[in-house]
Amino acid sequence: MTTPTPALACTGLTKRYGALVANDAVDFELLPGEIHVLLGENGAGKSTLMNMLYGMSAPDAGEIRREGWTVTLGTPTDAIALGIGMVHQHFMLVPVFTVTENVMLGAEVTRAGGVLERRKVADELRALSARYGLEIDPDARVDTLSVGQQQRVEIVKALYRKARVLILDEPTAVLTPQEADALFGVMRDLRAEGVSIVFITHKLREVLAVADRITVMRGGRIVGATTPSETDEAGLATLMVGRDVSLRVEKRVAAPGPDVLVLENVCVEDHRGIEVVQDLSLRVRAGEILGIAGVQGNGQTELVEVVTGLRRAARGRLTLLGDDVTRATPGHLLDAGVAHVPEDRHRHALIMGWSIADNLVLGRHDRPPFARFGLRRFAAVAENARRLFAAFDIRGSGPEATCQSLSGGNQQKVVLARALSGTVRLLVANQPTRGVDVGAIEQLHREIVAARDAGAAVLLVSAELDEILGLADRIVVMYRGRVVSEVDAGAATRPALGLAMAGGVGAQGV
Amino acid sequence: MERRRLLFIAAIISVLVGVAAFVGSARVPPLQIIASMLSTTLAVATPLTLGALCGVWCERAGVVNIGIEGTMLTSAFFGWTAATALATFTAAPAGLCLLGGVGAAVVSAMLVGLLLSVLAVTFRVDQIIAGVVVDLFAVGVTGFLNRQMMFEHGGLFGGVAPQSAGVMPHVRIPLLADLPVVGPIFDQQPIAFAGLLLVALTHFVLFFTRFGLRVRAAGEHPRAAATVGIDVRAVRHRSVLIGSAIAGLGGAYFTLESVPSFEPLMTNGRGFIALAAMIFGNWTPLGALGAALLFGSAQALQINLQFFREAIPESLSFLQQSSIVGLLPYVLTMVVLTGVVGRTTAPAADGNPDDGRG
């Protein structure tokens, strides 16, 4: 049997960042008309590999071949010219541009004098999207579109450039299960048209649903290749992580106590003055984890900001242990026992250039034992760091090293360690394991459950349905700023939650 | 431009024109004062418009330019020096000397712009620091050269009396300039007219051409631009150079159109006010023009109170103190920046050195 010439292939591809070898002599082959899954956990080197295959970064060693010809991809322009397209995990769309402008950017159609031919391109887009069943409005501004629609724009952008090889980097991270299924349909259609697809993911279930072939990466190397018929989820998990992993969070049944946090008819406006949380009521009890599921951008961020005092509710009432905290400041809430694990640790949690020890006291830096009479006490700060390093298994070169020097998982441990180091009545954890490796995820999950068992109320916001299903005792789904569904974790099913996340009717409303 | 801001601009200009007309009404017909106010407003708004256009070009591409003041100061100096040197050492007619001066102003401004873009785009120096470096550099260099030039020993004009090339002649737009009341508005000098043309041209290029689309993409999402093969650095360098050339014309206004002389620090903060005009104009050329006219009217009031000095009654004479009315543009700048007259949105990657490379 002869194998066809690969659409895209590489051998011995290596990329170093300082001392770190992000890709170590990687061999990879994408056959024509196949959907090839590249599986690996965060930091395994998948994105590094794809960035080299798309001309975004230059390999230190190795060779890339397109349909058998050795090619040099200096810039994305080279890749585009060779029919390679990429849909990035973080969309590469200009929010204030229209769909047409975004698609034509870099491949503009112009009249004399460089004047843009917007109409002509818009018509082409209508034809293109009709052909592939990717419905989009060419004249819509991208920031008015849902994430699912934006992803379609990205795919159309690649197809408009006549891509025959399509790289999809974690495309389902922002989608509901139903949207993900729709995307798989599009991928199969594209395959039928002869497009070869690399599908990057760390979600095992999707792999089995859509892959023709599977390549697994770990620690910058290829560690295995297989097909869906030869393996199952457990096998893939072991291959991906390098050891047996428990995919289930061990926890006892919750024993909820009295209400800790109560929200009554809360409305919140975002920075543009648009109401993004509408008339929302919910309660979190001591000793339970309330999971908030939903596609990103449905008001969860603003809800968390209100609960932690970073934003004022436009209307409604918040009470914490019976006290009205509608207008409380973050400092006030911190004192009252509200611990916060922010969504974006780089922006909202850590001061990256500071020492880990200083980061571990941020927020309590002015209380005893860390300060007295307005003067800092460094001995107590150092002691605190030693204690938390041990308790949370933070792995780095020591408390005086900067947060910058830590891996994502260890940075997140610092954030959680700080949050849980005081008296915690309410833990607000927003995307607590985003971009973190499996080992750290397991530990972070254990700590969250331990906080619950110690009697804290936990408000968990996550876009990962698996995380919600694994951790939460009770689940509410947010859609367009409202709670559209509330269920006990035991009664929750993936399709029902997915439907609710997409705005359809799920379980009974509150 | 947002309705609220448009109304604010119209209201303030009307009030200031009204104040001038009222103060002088005892001796001079109000219509004459109104015409004079409008005409002066347009004239003195010129460097603000051009400076703000420079800001629009730079910041739409993602480069914060706080060095506009220094760019204009430098070009004012070299424009004047070139024109004066031509008039002193050659037999060229005044018009040619002035044209040479404008050329020197634009070229020197582009060199200053190059300094900024090398610092900000190539070396990714903190852009606000880079701009302040440009400003202080301009103050130092023009101050030094201005003094050095007159030194007998080694100076450009050492021992020679510089011959002034004068200022740009007025250009009357036929028919319109003869209209009653508004006529004087259409009787301006060339750089003022050029400013209006450049507003239209910038608007067209930014919003209707390939280059404009790429400039705006570089300023909104440089990484997205880079992934479709756009060289973000090159786009930014070009934008800064284009903007600086426009600011150079603004600098030329000071020494070749307004007065035929150079003084150290003569731009007097106009470059910073231009920046505020750009912000208030929401990073659009037309908005920048509107905001520039707003600040221009404040300055016009001061000038017109001088024009009509004899007409002002004793009780209001304190208004003529330049240190009082002269505050108006600065105070107005602070007021509009608070956002009470409507918030504006900067390009998303304004000031962000990320250019999509490694």
Next chain:
Amino acid sequence: MTALLRPLLVPVLAVFTALVVGAGVIAAAGASPWDAYTGLFQGAFGSARALSETAVWATPYIFAGLAVSLAFHAGLFNIGAEGQIAVGALTAALFGYGLPRWFGSDLPALVHLPMTLLAGVMGGGLWGALPGWLKARTGAHEVINTIMLNYIAINMVSFLLNGALKDPEPGNVIARTPLIAASAELPTLLERYRVHWGFVLALVLAAGVAFLLRRTTLGFELRAVGSNPDAAAAGGIPVVRTTVIAMALSGGLAGLAGAVEVTALNHRHELGFSAGYGFDAIAVALLGRTHPVGVVLSGLLLGAMRNGATRMQFLTQIPVDVISVIQALILLFVAADVIVRKLYRLRTPGERVALTRGWGA
């Protein structure tokens, strides 16, 4: 290379490079760079009097340099030191000559002098706090607002010195206040030399600023807001209040620069006495890498250059303004340390500290 000297490397090389380029400028202007720099050095350090004058020049640079540095630590760019100096000098002068008049009697120096200096701190502090508040509350960028407040301060001072506060002495045509009372004068350190206690105060305050930033919770909060305001807010630090305090302290230090000039040297506020101290302070702060010790060193250096320039001009006919050019070059090479590092093949540090933020309000 010891860890202690490492931070000096880039600033020293930046100064060296600026002097080399400056030599080119001097040569182009038709003078001998050697003579010019010899004159500069003699003028700055050549005699006891020269040393005293260098300290006198350095004093406002250190105060204002500390002011700019302190703001930088809170993520704020205070370009308004010039205006804050003018306002501080004005309020100090007002208290200096006015207090005895209001009380109707002489005051002991022990009371009058501190009150006068404090008046300067308050004046400058308020002038700095305003843009801080506007920034924190409305997002209006402090860079433009502090610049606007420079112009407003200078216009306002000019108005007052020509009017209400003008020295009423017969025949006076100069825009200046009356002389302050003797009890408000800051004494000199030595007989026959102008170097005064203000210089010592500047050194003490440098230590104070270092202590504030390193050892106090306020300093911690200030630096947190400067490094990552979002994380600071999430950590319960009141960002608005901290921003206002930082700008008030910064303005207060600059105001003190003005007050010291008034009480120690001129004994009155004379229009335009601040020869651009507030702008030179930016170079002082950046050359000193915003560290108080660095600010003292760079303040002394730039003070020495300004002081020595007069002799240089006398000897070589090179206008003193060339110092502004050299200073701008120093600033250029410090700000763009990449250039210096490339030039001398130094290793680039892994992380870079962001000093300011864009408009993004």
